[in-house]
Amino acid sequence: MKNCPGLVRRLARAIQRIAFVAAVFCAVACAGPTKSLYPPRAGQTARTVYVINHGALHTGLAVKRSDIPRGVWPENRDYSGFKYVEVGWGDDDGYRKHLTSGIAMKALAGSKRTVLLSDGFSALREKLDAPSFTVIEVDLSAGGFARLCQHIEQTYALDKAGRPIRLGKGWYRARGTYSAFHTCNTWIASALRKAGCPITPAYCLTPGPLLHQARQFGRVVPSAEGRDDAGAHR
Numbered sequence: 058m059k060n061c062p063g064l065v066r067r068l069a070r071a072i073q074r075i076a077f078v079a080a081v082f083c084a085v086a087c088a089g090p091t092k093s094l095y096p097p098r099a100g101q102t103a104r105t106v107y108v109i110n111h112g113a114l115h116t117g118l119a120v121k122r123s124d125i126p127r128g129v130w131p132e133n134r135d136y137s138g139f140k141y142v143e144v145g146w147g148d149d150d151g152y153r154k155h156l157t158s159g160i161a162m163k164a165l166a167g168s169k170r171t172v173l174l175s176d177g178f179s180a181l182r183e184k185l186d187a188p189s190f191t192v193i194e195v196d197l198s199a200g201g202f203a204r205l206c207q208h209i210e211q212t213y214a215l216d217k218a219g220r221p222i223r224l225g226k227g228w229y230r231a232r233g234t235y236s237a238f239h240t241c242n243t244w245i246a247s248a249l250r251k252a253g254c255p256i257t258p259a260y261c262l263t264p265g266p267l268l269h270q271a272r273q274f275g276r277v278v279p280s281a282e283g284r285d286d287a288g289a290h291r
Contacts, residue, residue, distance in 0.1 A: 094253025
């Protein structure tokens with residue numbers, strides 16, 4: 058969803074109690090890893106995925122295009138000129154229109170009109186330069202990474218010819234119903250869970266629980282202010 062600071066704060070407070078209860082349960086009942094997929098075994102080449110929180114309610118998922126298995130998530134070719142591609146899922150109106158309380162409440166009550174937003178970029182520092190962003194990198198096995206990419210591919214809605222339905226630059230019609238209990242954050246958590254990570258999607262209604270769980274098995278990438286731009290994250 059587009060940033061609207063006052064409304065974002067009110068929405069966050071409205072579901073804060075649910076998220077708090079979820080976090081308490083998560084502390085004692087979070088899912089363990091799928092051992093056949095996670096963590097990558099010694100000697101395996103890991104595939105890194107990036108959980109990117111945009112400083113408000115929205116979170117996206119980024120990968121290196123060169124890591125995507127051939128034949129999986131073919132829509133990534135729309136960003137063939139970039140090293141990375143980020144994708145996020147959400148309610149159509151909440152994502153593509155100015156966010157109002159009416160749009161937000163309608164989406165949280167349940168919206169079948171969902172979209173994917175994709176963005177290509179060439180250097181990770183492009184995401185780190187925004188001081189409000191949080192980026193967490195997670196290493197996956199090749200099998201786990203392929204399952205994560207399949208999760209993204211299966212979210213694209215297709216026309217009768219089996220082609221993705223493009224809605225404009227970066228926008229695609231999506232599958233799935235958005236609601237207060239199925240948000241962009243639970244969608245990200247579901248992708249990580251399918252990759253074998255020890256995360257419970259049902260507890261990730263908001264960014265806080267998602268980022269808290271992801272930090273347990275991932276690494277927070279230093280912000281632009283906290284690192285040397287000549288470092289490894291490029």
